[in-house]
Amino acid sequence: EDQVTQSPEALRLQEGESSSLNCSYTVSGLRGLFWYRQDPGKGPEFLFTLYSAGEEKEKERLKATLTKKESFLHITAPKPEDSATYLCAVRSTNTGNQFYFGTGTSLTVIP
């Protein structure tokens, strides 16, 4: 059965303190790994799609990387406005068209 595990569950950073969020996955036939950002009371907002090991994507202070077992979302010099829950999702040959979401990492950036 496909599994997606995100860690840590919660992370508090000082403004400017870089860190990484982890998404470990066990799937049969990965068809894509996706990162979303969710603000309180809002729906998730798309960030990145990664397809194969070694692939990297960047957007402002965020950089997503992918290996055969996990993905990292690196946050460089975060600002308070980066505070949100970051969700990882996978699509695999098992899930077909479905996106299977992890439980997320709640990030708080303190000024």
Place this chain on the structure above:
Amino acid sequence: EAGVAQSPRYKIIEKRQSVAFWCNPISGHATLYWYQQILGQGPKLLIQFQNNGVVDDSQLPKDRFSAERLKGVDSTLKIQPAKLEDSAVYLCASSPPAGQGPSGELFFGEGSRLTVL
């Protein structure tokens, strides 16, 4: 470009009552999804439509949940009768046709928060 519209934003009902949620996807998006997000969890797919046909409803509790997408645009999700464990945020999402935008880009509405007492 207008986003995905959902209503109502909040609903409080007693158990065994019924409730309906409405979603209007982004214009031109043929694929529409309903997700259930329980507090502290990631979204879980309930049903996926392609135009007005069902693609996947394997995780929809069909004894109490129903959904339709008439004319391939708006969609309604109904729960009847509601149980306490149905308390959650119901998210509607849509996606553009293949080849338009990155694969995996779902556009979510703000959700409808349901509390069942």
